[in-house]
Amino acid sequence: MTSQPMRAPDAAGVARAAAKIAELLPPTPLLECAIDGQPVWLKAESLQPVGAFKxxxxxxxxxxxxxxxxxxxxxxxxxxxxxxxxxxxxxxxxxxxxxxxxxxxxxxxxxxxxxxxxxxxxxxxxxxxxxxxxxxxxxxxxxxxxxHAFADPWVIEGQGTTGVEIARQLAERGLDGPTRLVCPCGGGGLSAGLALACPDAEVIPVEPEGWDDVRASLAAGQIVKVADPTMPTACDALQTPATRPINFAVLRQRVKRIEVVSPAEVRAAQRWAFKTLHLVVEPGGAAALAAVLAGRVPTDGRTAIVLSGGNTDADAFARVIASSD
Known part of the structure; x- marks a missing residue:
């Protein structure tokens, strides 16, 4: 049996992962658009070969x-x-x-x-x-x-390469690194990776209603499981019952706030991404965008939003696009 590695992820590991991934995959687009008149940057991880940052x-x-x-x-x-x-x-x-x-x-x-x-x-x-x-x-x-999907040091470091690319792409546009990174959050692998990759940026994870265990854990100062693991959610990508110590150790040091979005706000974000960016974004992948569109996360011209995935059934996506709630 191969035991779960317990080393801590670090910024050097993120840099090494970034070099490996740069040899393998082109960077995903960083799209500029305006929300409430303010420029924001959207990282289209939904365009990865497997449709997600994972x-x-x-x-x-x-x-x-x-x-x-x-x-x-x-x-x-x-x-x-x-x-x-x-x-x-x-x-x-x-x-x-x-x-x-x-x-x-x-x-x-x-x-x-x-x-x-x-x-x-x-x-x-x-x-x-x-x-x-x-x-x-x-x-x-x-x-x-x-x-493991999020509680693995290599996985955390790999997800952090999203932040490395964002910083590089902003620099290519003559901007300093991101001041704020808004990202969907399930178990906290992406959030922790971004915190390691961009230590000067505010990292704001966003969870779906009923599955906000990371928010509850940070508020309690210890890992807390979701209150009702049977609660349905369209955000299947964020449907994790609890974060893990390896993620919590990073998040408790770097994350000061977490936002929670409703199903209606997620659907509105999916529709916005389709109409404005011509992108298919799955419910979980749209959570961070939903929080910004709802006005709960400020933007300042160097705020980056991760659209983490686009894997959704065609019929489910068509129903979202056709609805108006």
Whole structure:
């Protein structure tokens, strides 16, 4: 069995991950637009090869595995975006990948993960099996490496490369680094990575209603689970029951505020992105934009918003676009 690595992620690791990813992937666009007359910058991670930023952490983690670890394969747990990132990296590196996914994950995410060559093991939620326990059984049986969706130092560092690209792209436009980074938040992997990558920027994570465990944890000074793990949400990418110590250690030092958005605000943000940017953004990927559009996060001309993913079923997205709530 390969145990979960416990080293702390750091800025040097983010820089190393950024160099690796720059050799592999072109930077995603940083789009300038105006919200309430103020320029803002939107990082279109929905345009990654797997439709989400998760490819960053997956590549950093898997490409650092030893030959012996690669031979034993990897196991991941994900509702779909991390699943595709791990599957994409595994296929490119010739590593066998098994992904534990919820049976009610968007069909497009299930199909895409399988199409990338990963073996998908389903579990039931809400109120069903413990997904981490399912994954651990697979690890114990095969000796594979567990590639956690957010509680892994390599994954955190990889996600932080989003901030490295934002800072570089702003510099290319003659601007200093971002003053504020607004990002969707599930378990806190992206938020922690951005905090390491851009130490001078304010990092504002945004969670969906009912799944604001990171906000509750920071308020309590200790990790708190979601109050009702059976509460439905369209933001499946942000549907994590609790953050982990490795993420919490970074967030409690750097994050001073977290915003929470409603389902209606998320839908409004998806419609805005489609109309204004001509982008398909999934519900979880639109959470940060929703908070800014709702006026709860100030902008100053150097505020960057991460559109973290665009993997959504066509029918579900069409219903959102057609609605007006």
């Amino acid at each position: 490819i960053r952490g997956a590549w950093h983690r898997l490409s650092d595995l030893s030959e012996a670890e690669r031979a034993r394969g990897v196991v991941g747990v994900s509702s779909g975006n991390h699943a595709q990132g791990v599957a994409w990296a595994a296929r490119r590196l010739g590593i066998a990948a098994t992904i534990v996914m919820p049976s009610d994950a968007p069909q497009v995410k299930l199909d895409s993960t399988r199409a990338l060559g990963a073996n998908v093991v389903l579990y039931d939620r809400p109120g069903g099996e413990d997904r981490d326990a399912v994954a651990q059984r697979l690890v114990d049986r095969s000796g594979a490496t567990l590639v």
